[in-house]
Amino acid sequence: MATADPRLRSRAQQQQPAPVAPPPPPPPPAETTPAMGLDGSGDAPESSGTSSDDSFKLKFCTVCASNQNRSMEAHLQLATAQLPTISFGTGxxxxxxxxxxxxxxxxxxxxxxxxxxxxxxxxxxxxxxxxxxxxxxxxxxxxxxxxxxRFQDWMPGKPRLDHKGDQGYHGTESGVVDVIFTCEERCFDAVLEDLHNKGGRMNRPVHVLNVDIKDNHEEARVGGQAILDLALSLNNAASEERKARGETGWDRGSGGARQGFDEKVPEIVAAWQERWPTLPALWSLAWF
Known part of the structure; x- marks a missing residue:
């Protein structure tokens, strides 16, 4: 797994039948019911659980090339599990x-x-x-x-007050996340390079994790389940550290609890990889 500080080195640059009357877009789902996925299922995404409303929650970001398939499926599954979530593309x-x-x-x-x-x-x-x-x-x-x-147009730390209608909005208002999930290696590289170029002015750590997901409907659904599983594991570890060491400095990306959580991430990813051996993972620590 990648472990280099992206501020200390640059990453490589990435890489007819006549139509019938069009159907109207589907109506918004009820808040507790996700929209029908690409596999045609209307069931809630499978997961190992949800984060309760009153518990601590890490803030997440999902990224693919066009912010259409894989990042949006993961966004939906994380938001349905009541985790603060935003999403982007890197193309x-x-x-x-x-x-x-x-x-x-x-x-x-x-x-x-x-x-x-x-x-x-x-x-x-x-x-x-x-x-x-x-x-x-x-x-x-x-x-x-x-x-x-587009990820490269995002300004970390700029309030996202015009996104109140987004699923997963609550908790993301400050425009800062704790974990970024990418869905293929070229997006992982693009995210790390962009964070490096932005200079880490906030000096706030962010874990960047790549889960390699093929860009088709079914693989996106399965990959979203895998990302949710990892997100919940990370969230549980962060909650435990905050309970054991206190919350001091957490919102600034510092303090004993934050340090303890950061040190646990590689072993959490390793345990997750054993549960999802067909989805190769990469990890790096970066800074906002």
């Missing part, structure tokens, strides 16, 4: 499959809403994008938050 643009491999659908981050993407694809070819699962995926996404966001 230069949002890219989704088009009518051919050479004709992707391309959108801007931070401004093009999931609702607008859903409408455009439904207008373009409802049958095609229903068959390949894109409309289901984007219908799920628009019930989680308003639009895909």
């Amino acid at each position: 230069s643009l949002v890219r989704l499959p088009g009518p051919t491999i050479n004709q992707p659908n391309v959108y801007n981050f931070n401004s093009t809403t999931y609702e607008a993407i859903h409408k455009e694809l439904a207008d373009q070819n409802t049958q095609l994008y229903t068959q390949n699962g894109l409309l289901n995926m984007i219908g799920r996404n628009l019930n989680i938050k308003k639009y895909p966001e």
Whole structure:
């Protein structure tokens, strides 16, 4: 597992049938019921538990290339488990499959809403994008938050007060997280490089963990379950450290409890890897 301080070295640069009337986007789900996933299941995501409303909660971030499939499935599962969660993509643009491999659908981050993407694809070819699962995926996404966001445009520590409608919003208002989950190695590299470039001005530690997930509907669902399992393990360890050593300095990323938690993370990841041996993991400590 990677252990180098990203502030001390740079990472490498990353890398026709006539359409029928389009269906309307699905309505928002009840707060305790997640939107239907890409596998067609309306059941709540499987997990090893949830974080109760009155307990301490780590703050999480999920990241994939376009903030569409893997990061959004993980975002949904973490938020459904009552964990504070935000999500991003690391690509230069949002890219989704088009009518051919050479004709992707391309959108801007931070401004093009999931609702607008859903409408455009439904207008373009409802049958095609229903068959390949894109409309289901984007219908799920628009019930989680308003639009895909780019990690490199995020300013850690800037309040996220305009995201009150996002699932997992409560606890993320300050714009700081404790753990970042990426879903493939190139996103892991991009996140570490961007944090290095931002200079760690807050001098606050953040654990960056990559869970390698194939970019398809079923693997995203399973990967989301694995990320939730790891998140709950990390959250339990943080809660135990705070109870044993007190909360002093935690919000600044310092103090005995925070140090004890940081030291436990590698062994928690190792134990998780034994439970999920088919999902290779990487870990690094970085700074905001």
